[in-house]
Amino acid sequence: MKQTDVIIIGAGVIGCSTAFELAKRGYKTLNIDKNSDAGSGSTINSCAIVRAHYSTRDGVSLAFEGFKYWANYEDWLGIKDERGMARFMNCGTILLKSQGHNWRKVLELYRELGVEHEDWDGATLKKRMPIYGLGEYWPPTRPEAGDAFWKEPERELEGAIFTPGSGYVNDPQLTTHNIMVAAKSKGGEFLFNSEVAEIRKEGGRVLGVTLKDGTRIDAPVVVNVAGPHSFVINRMAGVENSMNIKTRALRHEVHHVPSPEGFNFEKEGTHTSDGDNAIYFRPEAGNSILVGSEDPECDEKVWIDNPDEFDRNLTEAQWKAQVYRLAKRIPDLPVPNQPRGIVDLYDVSTDWLPIYDKSDLGGFYMAIGTSGHEFKNAPPVGYMMSELIHRVENGQDHDNDPVKYNAVYTGLELNIGFYSRNRKINPESSFSVNG
Numbered sequence: 001m002k003q004t005d006v007i008i009i010g011a012g013v014i015g016c017s018t019a020f021e022l023a024k025r026g027y028k029t030l031n032i033d034k035n036s037d038a039g040s041g042s043t044i045n046s047c048a049i050v051r052a053h054y055s056t057r058d059g060v061s062l063a064f065e066g067f068k069y070w071a072n073y074e075d076w077l078g079i080k081d082e083r084g085m086a087r088f089m090n091c092g093t094i095l096l097k098s099q100g101h102n103w104r105k106v107l108e109l110y111r112e113l114g115v116e117h118e119d120w121d122g123a124t125l126k127k128r129m130p131i132y133g134l135g136e137y138w139p140p141t142r143p144e145a146g147d148a149f150w151k152e153p154e155r156e157l158e159g160a161i162f163t164p165g166s167g168y169v170n171d172p173q174l175t176t177h178n179i180m181v182a183a184k185s186k187g188g189e190f191l192f193n194s195e196v197a198e199i200r201k202e203g204g205r206v207l208g209v210t211l212k213d214g215t216r217i218d219a220p221v222v223v224n225v226a227g228p229h230s231f232v233i234n235r236m237a238g239v240e241n242s243m244n245i246k247t248r249a250l251r252h253e254v255h256h257v258p259s260p261e262g263f264n265f266e267k268e269g270t271h272t273s274d275g276d277n278a279i280y281f282r283p284e285a286g287n288s289i290l291v292g293s294e295d296p297e298c299d300e301k302v303w304i305d306n307p308d309e310f311d312r313n314l315t316e317a318q319w320k321a322q323v324y325r326l327a328k329r330i331p332d333l334p335v336p337n338q339p340r341g342i343v344d345l346y347d348v349s350t351d352w353l354p355i356y357d358k359s360d361l362g363g364f365y366m367a368i369g370t371s372g373h374e375f376k377n378a379p380p381v382g383y384m385m386s387e388l389i390h391r392v393e394n395g396q397d398h399d400n401d402p403v404k405y406n407a408v409y410t411g412l413e414l415n416i417g418f419y420s421r422n423r424k425i426n427p428e429s430s431f432s433v434n435g
């Protein structure tokens with residue numbers, strides 16, 4: 001039987017970052033993952049977009065802190081990975097001023113929290129991104145709606161908010177590998193091809209885990225960072241029923257299309273949130289554009305009961321919906337005949353905000369419900385989880401006296417109580433991938 005200080009179930013970007021930050025504090029960590037390498041779960045297919053517009057003050061504060069980690073990526077890690085280092089592509093974000101986003105609140109929060117930004121009118125937007133049309137199409141519809149989908153816009157969007165500090169990470173799996181190497185450099189251990197089958201407990205505290213092959217590993221602290229399998233692990237631990245906020249897996253398609261003729265979107269494009277068409281898009285290697293959905297009401301949600309079995313094939317209907325929506329914003333977009341892209345799962349919480357919390361089982365913690373938008377926050381969330389675990393294991397009653405701390409780079413106060421499993425459903429949430 002093996003013994004360690006902290007078992008982390010999952011070696012995705014958040015599991016690895018949690019390991020790195022705990023190992024820096026001197027904890028002996030062990031990440032266990034049923035896949036064969038770090039970042040091979042839902043992280044591998046992440047669009048890895050790094051932006052600061054969230055619907056809540058806490059959300060913007062955490063993402064702003066994340067900007068700083070990405071800008072200081074190699075310093076934060078302090079290692080060189082033989083496999084190579086991932087790169088933060090600092091292309092900036094255009095948040096279109098549309099009815100699909102509460103951009104006025106975002107602007108207020110940027111001003112209050114000090115997030116660097118530019119406030120563009122329509123003419124500036126047109127000058128900075130000449131390939132975009134400014135037509136307003138609200139509300140989002142599907143191509144199946146025929147005339148309603150294709151109707152000509154009657155008004156123009158009034159502009160955009162540009163944040164120069166944002167962008168995307170070029171390789172989410174390599175990033176995760178980099179973070180794993182950094183965790184190992186601080187003594188962190190990793191066990192792959194190993195599936196957690198049981199969470200053992202006694203007297204209201206966690207004892208450790210048992211793997212599918214019968215191996216037992218003990219630790220006073222176990223952290224659920226199992227991504228779309230988070231609800232499976234919570235059920236194993238017997239903690240799900242007592243939580244007010246729960247998680248489940250949602251299927252999500254992302255598509256790739258070429259840049260318009262004569263424009264190099266890979267080099268000159270920016271990440272763009274187009275709430276008017278309920279899409280987000282960003283530059284992608286091979287001079288192409290990657291486009292995903294902001295989950296509008298009109299798109300049916302495909303919830304998955306078994307995260308080990310879901311259809312990984314693109315559907316023609318969703319390809320058309322996303323790519324045609326993009327063609328409304330970029331009128332010269334070439335629309336290929338063959339769909340190209342990926343399918344993976346979000347781990348969605350009841351209100352689309354994450355759960356970073358302890359549980360009712362002593363020593364059992366969760367960093368789950370990342371709802372399609374927490375790759376960018378993985379570095380500060382690793383720190384947050386290490387702060388939470390350290391304080392609670394040293395006696396702080398987090399449920400009644402929530403752990404608060406000042407963020408490493410921005411110095412902003414972060415309240416981990418915001419991410420409580422027992423919060424009321426947060427009405428400020430966008431209830432979408434925008435968080």
Ligand SMILES: Cc1cc2nc3c(=O)[nH]c(=O)nc-3n(C[C@H](O)[C@H](O)[C@H](O)COP(=O)(O)OP(=O)(O)OC[C@H]3O[C@@H](n4cnc5c(N)ncnc54)[C@H](O)[C@@H]3O)c2cc1C
Pocket residue numbers: 009010011012013014015016032033034035039040041042043044045046047048049050194195196197225226227228229252253254343344345346367370371372373374375376377
């Ligand atoms: C298509 C898509 C696009 C996205 N785009 C963005 C984006 O642009 N920006 C952004 O910020 N976020 C984005 N996200 C969200 C982001 O990628 C996730 O929030 C993040 O990757 C979650 O990391 P994780 O470590 O929690 O989970 P995962 O990477 O899913 O890792 C969980 C790990 O747990 C392991 N596991 C599960 N059960 C067990 C078990 N019983 N035993 C052992 N191991 C187990 C799995 O094998 C897996 O490797 C996107 C997500 C998807 C799916």
